[in-house]
Amino acid sequence: MTRAGTTEDVVIRVCGLRMRYGPFEAVRGVDLEVRRGEIFAFLGPNGAGKTTTVEILEGYRRRTAGEVSVLGEDPQRAGPAWRARIGVVLQESQPERDLTVAECVRLYAGYYPAPRPVGEVLELVGLAEQADSTATRLSGGQRRRLDVALSLVGDPELLFLDEPTTGFDPSARRAAWDMIAGLRSLGVTVFLTTHFMDEAEHLADRVTVIADGLIVAEGTPETIGGRERAAAEIRFSLPPGTALADLPAPVLAALADGEGDGARLLLRADRPLTVLGPLAGWAESLGHDLLDLEVRRPSLEDVYLALTANEREAAA
């Protein structure tokens, strides 16, 4: 499952990256490693240093300190040959004015030494039918697709997507996810920044969380922040005619105090079956069903909020 971390496989390597704007340090010592072919999600709240970091990797900004290597080169010294190997979808950019979709893609194709065929790129992002529409007339979702088309036409090895679905409705977001997931089959490495947990969970092979300019967690969407080892939460309501004291001992032991609101109880258990087994036996013996029984692991969002909240407290 895990990929070998050999040097050739590492597409982006960042060591001790710092970025200071006047007295404000936006990035305070970030280490990152992105491997070839993976979709890497860079998560963090607004103002955490996400876009600053990405723009350093893209070659837009000069860092204050640290080592950065992207496709084997330092972005702030890299030239056109390096730019031909990356694709960039900015957080905010509008289409070229007064050009059609196909003209925009042809214009950008001409910038690259070995572009993909324009028609193929339009197919890939699902804009073939809009090829002759004026780009500024596209919907928000279609404009983003055009952005992706412009970033793919040069046939990049590495693609930066900065908050690609912000402002999308749920169906447009789903469609965008399908498109991004499809890039995997092209062998493109994707560096994705987002503040949507479901997006990272749906797309990413690995997730790194930044808060207040520091990396606070990294891992796969399943394991990040110790998520796979975190206690399960069990919720249910006491059946009519029963009292708290009637519950079996293992269930009572797992009761997370103060969190039962009214008749609905909350239990926490590292090994949920040790609680669920006795609970089910007890309810069945009384002839009750536990209709609102709910068992869940903390979601990526729960983990993320906990991680970024801790960091905020630590900084305060």
Next chain:
Amino acid sequence: MTSTNGTTSTNGTTSTNGTTAAHRAATDRTTSTHRAPPGDVARLALHQFPYDLRAFLRNPQSRFFTLALPVLFLVIFASVFGGHNTVKVPGGTIDTSVYYVPGIIALGIIGASFVNLVISVTAQREAGVLKRRRATPVPAASVIAGRALTAVVVAVVITTLLLVIGWALYGAHIPARTAPAMAVTVVLGALSFCCLGYALASVIRNEDAAQPVTQAVMLPLYFISGVFIASSVLPRWLVDIANVFPVHHLVAALLTAYNPHTTGAGFAWTDLLIVAAWGLGGLLIALRRFSWLPRGG
């Protein structure tokens, strides 16, 4: 009141979201040490050019202000002030309607290479279009030259249009011997005002400011530089002020090439030199300050 006040102002420009002067100084300075070969620069400029030209021609605002308005101005001014009036020019007098042709050509050149360029480049920068292009291998020089080429071609087209109107309606035609001087003046003028346009765009904060700022700069200069009113009827002190700026010298150079009384080839070298010097100054400012990233003002 006391001298201590003087020490507190220097660090007052920072804020946490980083959109500050210090921030800007840290960004967009990643000028690559890799220089693209001149052949690539030229090839990509020629690739860029037809797209910029097409976008220009499709934009109704560009078409009206840059192509239709000079024609409208020539017809209106020549009709209102023309008639049997004459204007004193070096070497004699010419009909007022004929006098307006080179003046409005100057307006046309400046409209194409300065006003339209400032507005479109500012809009492209603020929309993130330039920033997105910066992520591709296209050299900066190609993007800039491709856009400038569009401005020069449009300037040549509008000049030709105005010359044809001057000939058809007012019987004015440029002598064959000064035609090369006319062509050189138009191209040099357009290139110089492109450079000035890039310089001005680099100090304009946003798209909304581009239109009023360019007009605030150019309208007074048109009035004192012989575009709308002949310099020979203006007060001396206004002409002295106009003399400092390039509009006056572009008009003068065009008039020299267009004036039937001109002897020789019609190159107004001093005026051309002053226009070129302004262009060079603009280029230096543009090179220092030109930004690919939105200024977000």
